[in-house]
Amino acid sequence: MERNKQIQVGLLAVLALLLIANLFGGGFKNWFKSESEKIRESAAASMSADATVGNASGNIPGTNVNSTLAPSGPATTIQYENDKFDFGTVNEGEVVKHVFKFKNTGNEPLLITNAKGSCGCTVPTWPKEPVAPGASAEIKVEFNSKGKPGRQSKKVTVTANTTPTETFIEIMGEVKGKEQPAAKGVN
Numbered sequence: 001m002e003r004n005k006q007i008q009v010g011l012l013a014v015l016a017l018l019l020i021a022n023l024f025g026g027g028f029k030n031w032f033k034s035e036s037e038k039i040r041e042s043a044a045a046s047m048s049a050d051a052t053v054g055n056a057s058g059n060i061p062g063t064n065v066n067s068t069l070a071p072s073g074p075a076t077t078i079q080y081e082n083d084k085f086d087f088g089t090v091n092e093g094e095v096v097k098h099v100f101k102f103k104n105t106g107n108e109p110l111l112i113t114n115a116k117g118s119c120g121c122t123v124p125t126w127p128k129e130p131v132a133p134g135a136s137a138e139i140k141v142e143f144n145s146k147g148k149p150g151r152q153s154k155k156v157t158v159t160a161n162t163t164p165t166e167t168f169i170e171i172m173g174e175v176k177g178k179e180q181p182a183a184k185g186v187n
Helices: 002-025 028-032 035-048
Strands: 078-080 084-091 095-104 112-117 122-125 136-144 150-160 166-176
Touching (some): 112 122, 112 136, 122 150, 136 150, 136 166
Parallel strands (some): 084 166
Antiparallel strands (some): 095 136, 122 136
16 A cells, blocks of 8 residues: 555656646757757747737737738848849749848848748748848749749748848749640531
C-alpha cells in the first residue's frame, strides 16, 4: 500500500514538472534548440502576436483582415529594385522565373512573414531569416502559364514588418495559347 502511494506521488510530481515546463518554458522542445532558433521564433511570435481578424459584424478599425500574419512591433521599410517584371511573350505551358531584389531601407531588421501569389499559378519564395538594416535580399517568383493564354498580370502580396505592412510585386506578360486542332466536320 505504501509503495502505491509513493508511485502516485512520483507521477503527480512528474505531471507537475511537465505542466510548469509548458507554462513557463515553452515545453521541453525548446531545451534542444540553438539560441539563434529561439531568438528567431521569439521575434516572429512577437511580430504576429497582435494580428487580429475582423468579427462577423465588420472589420475592426486598424486591423489587417487579409492576413493573420501581419507583424507588429518595430517597423522598417522595404525598397524593391523593380516591383514589376514584364516577361514579354511566352508559349502556354512555359514556367517563367524572376528574381525581385529588395533592400531593407529602415533601421530595424526586416522580417517577411508571408508572400502570396494572386493565384496558384504564381509561387513566391522569400527569405525566412531577418534582413538587416541596409542589407539586400531576393524574392523569387515562378509563374506557370499552363492553361493561362492571353495577357497576364499576377501580383504577389508581401507581408512584413514594414510601413505599409503589405507591399506588392507584379509579374506580367502575354501567354501565346496552344493551337487548337480544327473540329472535324460531321457528314
